Amino acid sequence: MNITSVSPDASHLTLTLDESVKATSDVADLEHKYSEAVGCPVKVEFGDVAPASG
Numbered sequence: 001m002n003i004t005s006v007s008p009d010a011s012h013l014t015l016t017l018d019e020s021v022k023a024t025s026d027v028a029d030l031e032h033k034y035s036e037a038v039g040c041p042v043k044v045e046f047g048d049v050a051p052a053s054g
Contacts, residue, residue: 012041022046 006013015034017025027044034042 010040012043013038014043014045016045016047016049018049019046 017030030044031042034044
């Protein structure tokens with residue numbers, strides 16, 4: 001998972017999940033789950049997710 005964008009006022013964020021998750025997941029359910037966890041609206045997208053480098 002990558003956080004791909006945060007709104008300028010930090011009121012919402014966008015997550016990119018690996019394409020492999022798309023086939024087995026409901027986007028609305030994921031958005032709801034992540035929104036509840038972080039306390040702001042979350043938009044879920046799918047794409048290539050590279051490991052974080054330190």
